Amino acid sequence: MRLFTDDEQLLSKLNAMGNPLERLDKVMNWALFTRVLIDIYDKPNKDKSKGGRPPYDFLMMFKVLLLQRLHNLSDDAMEYQLLDRLSFRRFVGCDEHKIPDAKTIWLYRERLTKSGKEDALFDLFYQTLEDSGLIAHKGQIVDASFVEAPKQRNNRDENKQIKEGHIPEEWNNNKRAQKDPDARWAKKGDQNYFGYKNHVSVDRKSKFIKKYELTAANVHDSNVLEELCDSNEPVFDDSAYIGQKVPEGCQHHTCRRAFRNKPLTDLDKRINQSISRVRCRVEHVFGFIETTMKGSTFRGVGKKRAKTNAMLTNLVYNICRFEQIQRLGLKTWA
Structure with a gap:
């Protein structure tokens, strides 16, 4: 006592x-x-008469x-x-x-x-946010971040087979259990990443994650744009999404990109600055995940497990954001 x-x-x-x-x-x-x-x-249908813990x-x-x-x-x-x-x-x-x-x-x-029901858990909580009027529907910001996985030590022939969608025949069951045939290498700037990407759509006003998609790291950000966006809402994204299709009724606000011998005009720069003021809010989401949640690393093997990890990441972020809004009374967009 x-x-x-x-x-x-x-x-x-x-x-x-x-x-x-x-x-x-x-x-x-x-x-x-x-x-x-x-x-x-x-x-x-479990037989409880057998006892056990x-x-x-x-x-x-x-x-x-x-x-x-x-x-x-x-x-x-x-x-x-x-x-x-x-x-x-x-x-x-x-x-x-x-x-x-x-x-x-x-x-x-x-x-x-x-x-296979991890999305149902994410959607359940998201629906409570909708029911509480916490999703503003005044715009959506789309972006992606790398989710690093344990690096694989494969030889060239093994990597070639994996890229072709095959599992090397010489791998026994124990070795296969330790290998991740779904993760891929990608490069951003001078930095190399191995693993996956967490693609998200974030509500412009509340900064809640609305939807997410998990892909290999080498999948281009624009490949899942249409799946992430709700119709009839403005979409804000960076130059990686130029020319990509969005759902019906969406105004597409994409940062302009400079090309060789064709620099950005003053108008382009003003447009980019205006879009960036909105887009920076998605960086707040990734910043919270990287700092408060200690990053986006994935310790497992395989895309299905990585998808569960992404769901938990995005759900935990939304729960923490919900607590913050409730505690500080931040709902000012209604």
């Missing part, structure tokens, strides 16, 4: 100092995810995955932090006697990936 009292005193002190997890809990209705989580994780609560494990992504932790590091930090345990809703280990965390994320 003394330990429980001490824990309560510690939590009260943390909350008084501004515990960010307590702030998230205060504004979030976590139960809204329950229906989809049951659909993903529940096994109605009861499964962890679905919502608790989902909050573990969200918290893990908020701090960009590996499965082992997440297990350690749950053991070590009272605020983490209180947020997810477990005590020190029933803490999921790294393997359990991996298994729950893997089941989410195999279900």
Whole structure:
């Protein structure tokens, strides 16, 4: 009982100092995810007479995955932090006697990936934002950021086969499990990246992520523009999207590009400056992911798992943005 009292005193002190997890809990209705989580994780025909340890609560494990992504932790590091930090345990809703280990965390994320229903979780929360009037629909900003994956050490012949869509026959099952045939190399400026791209459409006023697409890193940003955009809303993007098709009713505001022997005119520069004032807001989104959420790295293998990672990244960002707007009263676009 003394330990429980001490824990309560510690939590009260943390909350008084501004515990960010307590702030998230205060504004979030976590139960809204329950229906989809049951659909993903529940096994109605499971024979419970065989005994065994009861499964962890679905919502608790989902909050573990969200918290893990908020701090960009590996499965082992997440297990350690749950053991070590009272605020983490209180947020997810477990005590020190029933803490999921790294393997359990991996298994729950893997089941989410195999279900193919990760978009349903993202869409559920986005719909609550729509219902609350937090999506302004006064413009959408489209951009993409790299999601770096573990680099592959393949020889030239292996890389050639992978690019052609084949898995090298000499790879055994254990080696295949460690290889990522979906990730690709890409270059931006002088920097090389290996992995994927997180393409997003962001609401111009509220800075919520509206839609996302996950592709290999070498896929050009413009390839998924039409899928990301809502119709009848202005679209703001950079020069990478010049000449690309957008949905019906969209005004396309694209930064002008200079060409050899054809520099930008003063009018072009003014147009670019006007568009950039809007487009900079998507950089705030990526900046939050890179700083507060410790970056966009992906530790797994394969596009399906990378898609789950992207969903968790974008959902966690939206949840944090929602808390920020509620706490600071930032809704001024209605």
